[in-house]
Amino acid sequence: MAEAFLIGENMTGGYGKSGPDILHDCTVAVEPGEIAVIVGPNGAGKSTAMKAVFGMLSLRRGAVRLDGEDITALSPQERVRKGMGFVPQNQNIFASMSVEENLEMGAFIREDDIGETMEQVYDLFPILRDKRRQAAGELSGGQRQQVAVGRALMTKPKVLMLDEPTAGVSPIVMDELFDRIIEIARTGLPVLMVEQNARQALAIADKGYVLVQGANAHTGTGKELLADPDVRRSFLGG
């Protein structure tokens, strides 16, 4: 099988230079047009796995490759320039700046005309077009997440990584956000995300990774995992 577009392979490591290992031989990957979801119980290292892929902690073993290129040694900033878009879980917007300025800052590294990309983001999230002069910090939780995702899309990334995009939003807003994420993936952009709401996330996932204690416990398509009695029993609640 050809190698995945973005893959974090056999990652082992933790925070700091001497911190204990949180990830143990963990592998996550995503293909173009796919949504890959990392789920698992609390403290399983889901967010850590994503941060490892993005270079926010140093790996003791394993490698991260983007489009065949080894990027294990690059800093997060350098990975952004390589085409990785990352939406952190917290503080993922410039709260005091307007929606439009948030998007402009997202495109800071680009030298070309960003107008077209901004239109695409507004088409994807029409509510942001109406609120583009408003300070992002004044928006509702769901709208802030749209700003955060929009900001990451402004770099025209080759892969989009979302750390719990639906944390703290209502179920209705969550469905709406998932719909938008599916829409993004349909344009061919690979989406890798960490999710608390495992059932809903697996329902839209092309590929799912169930992590337990920093290691891959189950891997499969979203449907397979939802149907897997082991997965259901151990953490989907029957």
Add this chain to the structure above:
Amino acid sequence: MDALNAIVALANFVLVPAIAYGSQLALGALGVTLIYGILRFSNFAHGDTMAFGTMVTVLATWGLQAMGVSLGPLPTALLALPVGILGCMALVLVTDRAVYRFYRAQKAKPVILVIVSIGVMFIMNGLVRFIIGPGDQRFADGERFIVSARTFKDMTGLEEGLAIKTTQGITVITAVIVVALLFWFLNRTRSGKSMRAYSDNEDLALLSGINPDRVVMITWLIVAALATVAGVLYGLDKSFKPFTYFQLLLPIFASAIVGGLGNPIGAIAGGFVIAFSEVTITYAWKKVLGYALPESLEPEGLVQLLSTDYKFAVSFVILLIVLLFRPTGLFRGKAV
């Protein structure tokens, strides 16, 4: 007539001086607030940065005066101002490279940077006294008044005169221009927006590819310009004495904190709040009240709430009240 006289006296002794002083404080507080917003510490060396920039301007002014260059009715110092700004920029960039950069790399806590800035303050303080001496220097020249009290009385026939000094007029006009330029820069240019983004959310700014070194450098350049302009305007209006500039640190910090640290609009508002309180509380109201009140109520004393010696106490009381009831300042800056 009495009502008019009261208004004119009020304008002459309170409004005009307070507006000029407020503009100077606002420019100073803008520098403090920018450093706080971007570099995340309270820069105690700000007063002495102002003194250094002003000193370079004073020296350049004397040079120009010796060469016989003058601006006619305007002070020659305006011509020398760019030299002062450049000198001050050089100073803060060297300081940043030699001192602050080291602590940034260590990710030092803000409180450590505050102590570091106090050290920088002493060095700058010594440097300025060493070069120009600790004494009072006057460098204002050109026309002294836009409107003098005598002309005003002749024009209006009122008993009270209204004097507007050239330096007061220049202060307000310059402050308006500088503030307009600053806000245009912060809100309309890419570099300015990247500064605001960095101040708002440092991690996300880094993720967006904003270069922190560049943001820090631009901030220092702007702060040097603001500090020099504020210092020169203050020096023209009063006089230049290094110790006075060190003391200015107090009302300037009060202005920045009252307005909300890290918030430029707050810094301006804070500057005027502090200036107006200082002037109104230390002003002897006898004259104004004499005109405004009926004869039977005319006050006997000076009706001065506090002696001018205590003017700094005013800044601190306001600071206390604001911090007690609205800890993030009037315009919701960052919590101190």
